[in-house]
Amino acid sequence: MRYLKYVMLFAMTLYAADVCSQSRIKADLVQIAHGAFSKNPNIIRSSYAVRSVTSDLQIQRSVFDLNSFSELLFRTDQHSLLEADPRRSYLENDHLKTNVFNFSAGVRKKVRTGQIAELGVNYGFTNNNYPFNNFNQPVNTYLGNHASVLNFSLIQPLARGRGRNVATALERSYVLYVENAKSSNEYVNSYELWQIGTAYWNYYTAYKSLDIYRQSEARIRSVLSVTKDLVEGDKKPAGDLIQIKADLASQERLTIAAERELYAAKMQLGKVAGLSSEESQLLDIPANDYPTVTQSLYKKGIDQADFIRIAKEERADLRAAKQGNDALRQQYQLAENNVKPQLDLTGFFSYGSVSTGNGANDMLSSFTNSLGKTIGTGAKLTFTFPVSNNLAKGNLLKSYVTLNDQGVILNNIERTIALEVSNDVNFLNNSVSNLEKAEEITNYNQEVFNNEQLKFKSGLTTLLSLILFQERLTSAQLSHLQAYRQFAAAIINLRHDTGTLIDADTKGFTIDQQAFYTIPEISNTKR
Structure with missing residues (x-):
């Protein structure tokens, strides 16, 4: 029994050490x-999309x-000669046996100006058991005949496919598609960071709200x-005690609800950040406080036109739409050419x-032998045209529709940007005014509640009046907190909608904490 107690104590110690070893996530x-x-x-998949387009x-x-x-070819043929064939008298078993060896190799390349060049060499070797050559001269059987040819050709398109602009149209369009994918990736990352920032401020608000409810609970106690x-x-x-206890029970219920909201906000932050359930539960208390109006560089009378201009310069989705439009224009020009x-x-x-002979020198001399040498030059004109040409015409129409549809998308993004930024600026102005008023109301209610407490202790006011002012103070503090959350959200909304929340360079993406705390600078934008 004594040993069992030690075992249990050791097990509990190990469990406690394991729990403590689970480090919190800052x-x-x-x-x-x-x-x-x-x-x-979503960020990971977006990066894969860039690699796919690349x-x-x-x-x-x-x-x-x-x-x-x-190509390498070796063939052996055995031909039974006809009875009237005079070669039968010179062949054993009346069979003409022929061996053929052929090798060809070369290179082919399409250049970016539209031409197709090809350089090739062909070597052929044949022999047979007929004891005469092509000139009816007596020779040894299976005497080798070597033939070598070097060919060079150049194809110049005169209509379809002519010119660098046409030949490289698809390549240039996909260069633009790569840039389009990178810009889209930047916008996706900005959107995900906007979600993270929004979820973080909600988490911080839930954390501070729980603190306010606990303070309210402490005041009631x-x-x-x-x-x-x-x-x-x-x-x-003595009846006053019942009223306070009822108010305390109500406040405790609100505190429990606030604890639930805090847990939900923590899980939401972990969700948008890509954390697992276990990792989300390890999130520590929020480390960053709300931005202040002074810290945000906000000034009254800001002009929304300046922010719309910044957004049209910086928004990655607008840049992606323009790059996609340019790529489709390249493809439309190709469809016109086709x-x-x-x-x-x-x-x-x-x-x-x-050359003729069975030696290695005879094979090599087939490239250099002046006897039997042949030099040829020439040109040919090839014309191909489908009578109805429905494939090319259909592709041209489809390309035209796609290009114009992309133009509609591009115009709609520009229109939407102006509306979003206008709404963001209005929301920012409103949130600043709301924050200033909320702070003023909180200060007043704090002062009133403090005075009411002194009056209650002196018997100069009623319990109901004290409870009323306590509830007003709690409500004012919560409203003040929500006003701060709205102000923080207004900053991050404007940052995302102006394309200045995240910065992309050749090494990847950089995140500056000031992007969550300050509005975009008019005189010195991100890019």
Whole structure:
């Protein structure tokens, strides 16, 4: 039994050590925002989208890759000669046996000005068991015949596919699509950080609200203690205690509800930051306080036109829409070109030579032998045109519709930006005025409640009056807190809608804490 007690004590010690070893996660706004880049699924998926489009660009560039080709052939034929064939008398078993070896190799490349160049070499070797050559001269059986040819050709499109602008249209459009994906990724990250910032201020508000409810609960307990002393001194009726206890029970219920709201706000912050349920529960108390009006660089009479101008310069979704529009314009120009007929001019040059023999030197001399040498040049014109050409015409119409649809999207984003920023500026002005009034009301109610407490202790006021002013003070403090939350939200809303919440550079994204605490500067914008 004694040993069992030691075992239980040891187990409890280990459990306590394990609980203490679970480190808390610091609830710092910027730290959580940075952590979201490796945990938030929407941010991670957005970065994958950039990589996907980058691979599409690589695929488009493969059109201009240098391609090599080669072929190796070996064939043996046995031909039974006809009875009337005079070669039968020179062959054993009346069978003509032929061996063929052929090797070809070359390179082909489409250049960005539209031409297609090809350089190739072909080597062929044949022999047979017929004891005469092509000139009816007696030779040894299976005497090798070597033939080598070097070919060069250049195709110049004259209609469809002509020119650098057409040849590189898809490549240039996908360069724009990569930039479009990067801009979209920046906007997605800004949106996710806006959600994180909003969730953080809600978490901080819930934390401070719970503190206000607990302070209110403590004030009521203090009143209850004072009332008990007054009742015991026959200065207050005992019935007053029932009223205070009822008010205390009501306040305790509100405190329980505030604890639930705090937990929900913590889980929401963990959700938008990409944390697991276990990690979200480890979030510590909020480390960042609300921004102040002075700290925010806010000035009365700010002009919304300045912020609209900043938004049109900085908004990543608008930039992405413009890049997408430019990419579609490139593709539309290509679709226009594809309606044209296919007319290609091909120029070619060939050099070849032959040799006879079974030695290695005979094979090599087939490239240099002046006897049997052949040099050829020429040109050909190829014309191809589908009679109805429905495929090209349909693609042109589809490209036209897509381009104009993107133009509608672009115009709508610009229109929406002006409306959003206008609403943000109005919300900011309103939140500042609301915050100033809320602070004034809280100060007044605090002073009134303090005076009412002194009057209650002196018997100069009623319990109901004291409870009323206590509730007014709590309500004023909560309203003051909400006014701060609205002001913080107004800053982050304006930052997100003007495209200045996050900054992108060649190394990635940077997050400045000032973006959550100050409004965009008119004279020195982010970019």
